[in-house]
Amino acid sequence: MRKTNCLGIILSFFILITSSSCIEPNIIEELGIVTAYGFDQNPDTQEIDGTVVLYQFNPDITDASQIIHSSGATFDTIRANANKQSGYQIVNGQLQTLIFGPTISEEGIFPYLDTIERNAAVSDMLYVAVADQPTRDLMSASNYEEAPNIGIYLHRLIETAVKSEVIVSSTFHEFMRSYFRVGLDPVVPILTVEDNKVEVNAIGMMQNDVLVGTLSMDEIFYARLLRDRFKEGRVELTMNLDDFDEYITQYVNDPRSEDDLHVVIDQLGSRASINVTDTEALNFEVDIKLNGRVIELSQRINLDEPGPLKKMESEIERQIEENLIEVVGRSQELGSDIFGFGVQYNNATRGQSLTTDDWHDLFPNINVNYNIDVEIKRFGIVQ
Amino acid sequence: MKRRFKKSSYFPCKLEQLEQDLKKQYFQASPDLASKIIHHDGKRCIVVFIDYLVDKDHLYDQVVGEIQHTPSWDHETFKDTIPITGSKQHTELNPIGDELLEGAACVYIEGEKYCLTFLIPRVEKREPDRAETESLIFGPKVSFTESMDTNLNLVHKRMDTSSLKVEKFVIGNTVPTEVRMVYLEDLANEDNVKELRDRLSVLNVDDVLNASTLTQFIEDNSYSIFPQFITTELPDRFCYSLKEGRLGVLVDKSASGVVTPASFFSFFQTTEDNYTRWNMGAFTRLLRIIAMFISITLTPTYVAALTYHYEIIPDALLVSLGHSRTRVPFPPLLEALILEFLIELIREAGARLPTKVGQTMGIVGGIVIGQAVVQAGFTSNILIIIVALSALASFTTPSYLMGSAIRIIRFPLMIFAGLWGFVGLVFSFAFIAIHLVKQRSLNRPYFVPVYPFQPRDLDNSVFRIPFLHSNKRAYSNKPKKIQRFPKPKKPKKSDIDE
Numbered sequence: 001m002r003k004t005n006c007l008g009i010i011l012s013f014f015i016l017i018t019s020s021s022c023i024e025p026n027i028i029e030e031l032g033i034v035t036a037y038g039f040d041q042n043p044d045t046q047e048i049d050g051t052v053v054l055y056q057f058n059p060d061i062t063d064a065s066q067i068i069h070s071s072g073a074t075f076d077t078i079r080a081n082a083n084k085q086s087g088y089q090i091v092n093g094q095l096q097t098l099i100f101g102p103t104i105s106e107e108g109i110f111p112y113l114d115t116i117e118r119n120a121a122v123s124d125m126l127y128v129a130v131a132d133q134p135t136r137d138l139m140s141a142s143n144y145e146e147a148p149n150i151g152i153y154l155h156r157l158i159e160t161a162v163k164s165e166v167i168v169s170s171t172f173h174e175f176m177r178s179y180f181r182v183g184l185d186p187v188v189p190i191l192t193v194e195d196n197k198v199e200v201n202a203i204g205m206m207q208n209d210v211l212v213g214t215l216s217m218d219e220i221f222y223a224r225l226l227r228d229r230f231k232e233g234r235v236e237l238t239m240n241l242d243d244f245d246e247y248i249t250q251y252v253n254d255p256r257s258e259d260d261l262h263v264v265i266d267q268l269g270s271r272a273s274i275n276v277t278d279t280e281a282l283n284f285e286v287d288i289k290l291n292g293r294v295i296e297l298s299q300r301i302n303l304d305e306p307g308p309l310k311k312m313e314s315e316i317e318r319q320i321e322e323n324l325i326e327v328v329g330r331s332q333e334l335g336s337d338i339f340g341f342g343v344q345y346n347n348a349t350r351g352q353s354l355t356t357d358d359w360h361d362l363f364p365n366i367n368v369n370y371n372i373d374v375e376i377k378r379f380g381i382v383q
Numbered sequence: 384m385k386r387r388f389k390k391s392s393y394f395p396c397k398l399e400q401l402e403q404d405l406k407k408q409y410f411q412a413s414p415d416l417a418s419k420i421i422h423h424d425g426k427r428c429i430v431v432f433i434d435y436l437v438d439k440d441h442l443y444d445q446v447v448g449e450i451q452h453t454p455s456w457d458h459e460t461f462k463d464t465i466p467i468t469g470s471k472q473h474t475e476l477n478p479i480g481d482e483l484l485e486g487a488a489c490v491y492i493e494g495e496k497y498c499l500t501f502l503i504p505r506v507e508k509r510e511p512d513r514a515e516t517e518s519l520i521f522g523p524k525v526s527f528t529e530s531m532d533t534n535l536n537l538v539h540k541r542m543d544t545s546s547l548k549v550e551k552f553v554i555g556n557t558v559p560t561e562v563r564m565v566y567l568e569d570l571a572n573e574d575n576v577k578e579l580r581d582r583l584s585v586l587n588v589d590d591v592l593n594a595s596t597l598t599q600f601i602e603d604n605s606y607s608i609f610p611q612f613i614t615t616e617l618p619d620r621f622c623y624s625l626k627e628g629r630l631g632v633l634v635d636k637s638a639s640g641v642v643t644p645a646s647f648f649s650f651f652q653t654t655e656d657n658y659t660r661w662n663m664g665a666f667t668r669l670l671r672i673i674a675m676f677i678s679i680t681l682t683p684t685y686v687a688a689l690t691y692h693y694e695i696i697p698d699a700l701l702v703s704l705g706h707s708r709t710r711v712p713f714p715p716l717l718e719a720l721i722l723e724f725l726i727e728l729i730r731e732a733g734a735r736l737p738t739k740v741g742q743t744m745g746i747v748g749g750i751v752i753g754q755a756v757v758q759a760g761f762t763s764n765i766l767i768i769i770v771a772l773s774a775l776a777s778f779t780t781p782s783y784l785m786g787s788a789i790r791i792i793r794f795p796l797m798i799f800a801g802l803w804g805f806v807g808l809v810f811s812f813a814f815i816a817i818h819l820v821k822q823r824s825l826n827r828p829y830f831v832p833v834y835p836f837q838p839r840d841l842d843n844s845v846f847r848i849p850f851l852h853s854n855k856r857a858y859s860n861k862p863k864k865i866q867r868f869p870k871p872k873k874p875k876k877s878d879i880d881e
Binding site: 026035055093096 | 689690691692693694696698701702704705706708709710711714715760799802803804806807810
């Protein structure tokens with residue numbers, strides 16, 4: 001008994017030690033660790049041009065960043081080709097951002113995401129974004145603040161925007177979930193270069209994996225309102241000052257300079273639910289509950305009174321509804337259901353197997369009715 | 384050495400004959416065998432003793448002095464007049480030699496039929512001193528000494544109860560050593576007592592060097608890296624364990640006591656955890672367990688992450704880690720092994736050297752070598768932090784033996800992490816976990832209260848909760864009485880703001 005035990009232990013140690021050479025080591029200083037990829041369609045060939053941003057560690061150079069341009073038909077070929085230009089072994093394990101150029105995003109980006117999904121080493125939390133100009137130019141923008149390289153900067157840029165609830169999050173995981181889910185289309189942030197610095201300037205509406213349109217920074221609020229929920233959001237609305245004429249506290253010698261009233265609401269919490277009221281007629285009802293505090297008013301209006309407060313709330317409701325109708329209407333025209341109406345429709349019509357294509361046919365015909373309830377909780381003490 | 388004599392009784396004999404025989408037959412003409420012949424009333428009496436084994440004060444005052452003042456000389460009178468308790472009669476030469484070696488003086492009046500011995504041993508011992516290896520900040524500081532008498536005294540003084548039982552064993556063929564098994568009769572589990580008694584009584588070795596050697600003879604699994612019996616130099620801890628229903632062993636000539644059965648977590652406890660209030664006690668106890676975990680995992684994790692799993696390194700650390708690695712000519716495994724070896728080297732050198740030099744050694748080794756090694760590009764400075772941190776963490780373990788085990792177990796873990804990455808690490812941890820779960824201490828589970836899971840024992844083993852809610856002894860020792868005291872009532876509150 002003891003003898004076999006001993007033999008077993010020796011044998012297992014032997015196997016452990018000899019077979020340890022079967023796993024490939026990735027010693028950190030021998031790696032070129034990619035933090036971002038940019039993909040562009042090469043206009044001349046059928047190939048894809050890749051821009052690879054990577055870390056490599058060199059004792060003498062303080063800048064650990066390098067950008068390599070390579071091309072190939074597939075993601076992995078681009079990586080392999082990039083490796084031909086580098087003495088470091090190029091690996092994808094720390095990948096944080098994927099950016100697709102204008103042409104490629106209009107043709108469909110899914111084929112290039114496939115390899116990421118198969119590779120367990122790559123995090124699902126990387127961001128997928130689209131650039132409004134070739135990524136090669138975008139990624140050579142030289143101002144990336146204190147970040148070690150442009151890849152990290154892009155990641156931080158998008159992450160900050162998502163955390164402050166300015167844009168809708170589009171991590172790889174979320175992108176894939178919306179892509180595969182019937183009745184929901186993915187959104188991606190759209191990046192641009194301004195003064196040699198990359199910034200987020202819109203979000204893109206996708207139909208499946210094809211970019212079909214964009215929403216401006218102001219409109220993103222409405223997409224987020226339906227698709228997500230706000231915890232600490234912020235919105236600015238512009239109202240007609242005439243509606244509040246009776247409530248304005250006029251200062252002496254302060255002539256009325258403009259006709260608009262700008263209202264900023266922050267600490268915005270929201271909860272939206274989409275319900276199907278009629279599956280045949282494609283009637284939807286959206287209930288939105290919003291609450292927040294007024295942090296800025298461009299004119300002096302006394303909100304202590306219930307009258308102006310009520311007026312303000314109903315005005316906000318009206319504005320939001322107007323804007324929602326406009327934004328949803330546009331997405332219907334483009335055939336990109338980024339709000340998830342289709343998901344509710346699919347839930348309501350259990351048994352029929354709705355496909356993504358079916359829904360894209362139905363979506364432009366839906367009718368939406370909005371019930372918005374705005375509550376201003378606090379408006380600050382100004383006296 | 385010849386010890387047999389054919390004559391049925393050696394006595395009576397001539398005094399010179401006795402002295403000669405003892406010298407020649409027994410001590411090979413030992414120069415230290417001293418004798419004194421006293422004359423009185425025509426009779427002659429000899430006192431034989433070994434010079435350095437007897438207490439001279441006793442010898443001259445109470446043996447030689449009494450003999451000289453006794454008017455009538457015969458052995459019966461001597462037995463009465465000499466006020467030494469351990470007197471024996473011998474008719475043969477053989478046992479006299481043994482007695483002399485234990486520190487007896489042999490008295491013989493010429494012509495008598497037997498010989499008398501009086502036990503007056505001289506025992507060199509030091510006074511109980513402050514504990515060195517297991518020092519307490521907040522508790523009693525006295526430690527065991529090398530004398531069994533002192534140790535028993537220290538234990539008895541702490542536990543003035545009639546239920547304290549002390550059983551005596553003599554172990555060792557070449558050098559017989561007194562071993563005492565100490566326990567509280569009304570608490571200690573009988574199976575445990577019987578098991579330990581069996582192990583001690585069947586023990587057949589030439590020599591028990593020390594308490595820690597004895598534990599190696601009687602422990603459950605000699606192949607395990609983990610100590611199974613607690614070896615402590617604090618009477619305080621020894622007694623605390625007895626009061627928990629455990630058993631203690633004291634070995635003569637050894638300055639530490641042995642406590643059994645021990646659980647893995649009891650090695651991370653000190654009595655201080657009980658002396659401080661429960662919140663600090665619980666914190667320090669958890670700190671030690673976390674430190675143990677850090678000490679075992681930190682370096683292997685570094686090796687695994689840098690060799691195989693660059694994906695898991697947070698991107699904030701990636702640049703500084705990668706940058707510090709660039710000048711290092713070795714793979715991470717070798718780098719870590721070299722540095723861990725260096726730390727062990729400094730530790731061992733510091734331990735072997737006298738205290739003052741040892742401290743200097745620590746500074747030289749730690750600061751100078753550490754700094755130079757990084758600047759020469761032999762290791763990355765992040766690894767220095769990690770290795771120093773895990774060495775520091777391993778020293779938080781109150782038990783020296785357990786602390787050493789934790790330091791040593793890192794090496795195989797590092798090698799597996801270097802060969803297999805996290806897979807190797809997971810395998811090693813599984814191996815250790817299985818080993819710990821299987822382990823026994825005096826046939827009691829070693830890894831209680833985690834396995835077998837004893838939620839009732841968690842209160843004062845892994846955690847430490849107020850005594851208000853923790854009034855029971857550990858179930859896992861199966862003491863005869865579980866409850867230490869009835870649940871105290873909360874004192875009544877009266878208004879203090881009147």
